[in-house]
Amino acid sequence: MINTKIYKSVYSLAEKLMAADNKGNKEAFDSLYAELKAICIDNENTDKDHPEQWETLADFTEDLSQALAGYEKALTKATAMNLKDHMASIAFSMATLQIELGQIDEAIQNLQNAKISANKIEDKELKTEIDTLLASLLAS
Numbered sequence: 001m002i003n004t005k006i007y008k009s010v011y012s013l014a015e016k017l018m019a020a021d022n023k024g025n026k027e028a029f030d031s032l033y034a035e036l037k038a039i040c041i042d043n044e045n046t047d048k049d050h051p052e053q054w055e056t057l058a059d060f061t062e063d064l065s066q067a068l069a070g071y072e073k074a075l076t077k078a079t080a081m082n083l084k085d086h087m088a089s090i091a092f093s094m095a096t097l098q099i100e101l102g103q104i105d106e107a108i109q110n111l112q113n114a115k116i117s118a119n120k121i122e123d124k125e126l127k128t129e130i131d132t133l134l135a136s137l138l139a140s
Contacts, residue, residue, distance in 0.1 A: 002050040002052050002053075003048050003050070006039065006043065006048055006050065006053065007052065009039060010036065010039065010052065010053050010056050013032055013035060013036045013039075013056075014036075014056050014059070014060070016028075016032050017029060017032045017033065017036070017060050020032060021060075029060075033057075033060055033061075036053075036056065036057050036060065037057055039053060040053045040054055040057050049077065050077070050081075051074040051075070051077040051078035051081065051083060051086045051090065052074075052086065054070055054071075054073050054074035054077060055070075055071065055074040055078075055086065055089070055090050055093070057070050058070030058071045058073075058074060058090075058093070059093070064097050064100060064101055065101075067097055068094060068097050068098070068101075071090050071093055071094045071097070072094070074086070074090050075087065075090045075091060075094070078090055084117045084118070084119075084120040084121050085117075085121045085123060087113070087114070087117035088114045088115075088117040088118040088121055088123075088126060088127075088130065089114075089123075089126060091110040091111070091113045091114035091117065092110070092111065092114045092126065092129065092130050092133070094106075094107075094110045095107040095108075095110040095111045095114065095133065096133070098110065099133075099137070104137060107137060108134065108137050108138065111130055111133055111134040111137065112134065114130045115127075115130050115131065115134060118130055
């Protein structure tokens with residue numbers, strides 16, 4: 001379970017990052033991103049460490065290969081904690097980036113893993129997105 005204080009600060013930063021990005025305010029975005037990254041680094045390998053903060057950081061990482069590395073770290077933590085919902089959403093996010101990077105085999109593998117993790121979660125929308133994207137990759 002993620003620490004409530006950390007969850008609120010990560011969620012608040014995510015909202016502010018989206019707002020800054022929507023306004024094209026690069027300076028504010030970079031400052032907020034640095035703040036989010038500091039939270040992740042400060043909590044890493046403590047009892048406050050949680051895949052959600054790493055997943056959120058990866059969501060806002062502009063360099064695709066760095067974002068993939070961030071998702072990988074989040075997935076490792078989610079797997080260690082056996083958090084199926086995070087395992088599914090992180091693997092799905094990784095797959096979408098891998099498609100952009102032309103890494104189709106890796107994307108298929110992540111989607112197959114996401115599908116397995118999603119069996120045990122309630123988020124029907126995510127399950128549908130995983131199934132649809134996987135089917136489209138396997139068909140092509």
